[in-house]
Amino acid sequence: MLTCTQQVDSKIFAYMKHIRPRRALIVDEQKGVVATFPLFVHDGTRRGAPADAPPGMIQNLVTMETFGIRDGLIHEVEVFPFVTVPYGWGNGWTMGSGR
Helix, strand or coil, rough: CCCCCHHCCCCCCCCCEEECCCCEEEECCCCCEEEEEEEEEECCCCCCCEEECCCCEEEEEEEEHHHHEEEEEEEEEEEEEEEEEEECCCCCCCCCCCC
């Protein structure tokens, strides 16, 4: 299993152009849980990924992410994909989020 840093350094996520909006919608400080509903914007550009990287995708993906926080650090991440929408479509509540 790769650490978060190793995953980012591998450029496996190089096809993502933006993740919007970057804000926590639910925060439970007692349980150390944070939940977000970001929109992943994939414009098809691979951004320096190695030649054997997966092909770029042209789409947007609305998800729910939950983060387990301990001692101020992210320890667990769970991502639940909700719906894939055509590239350029927003998330439905943030103006300009789709590009």
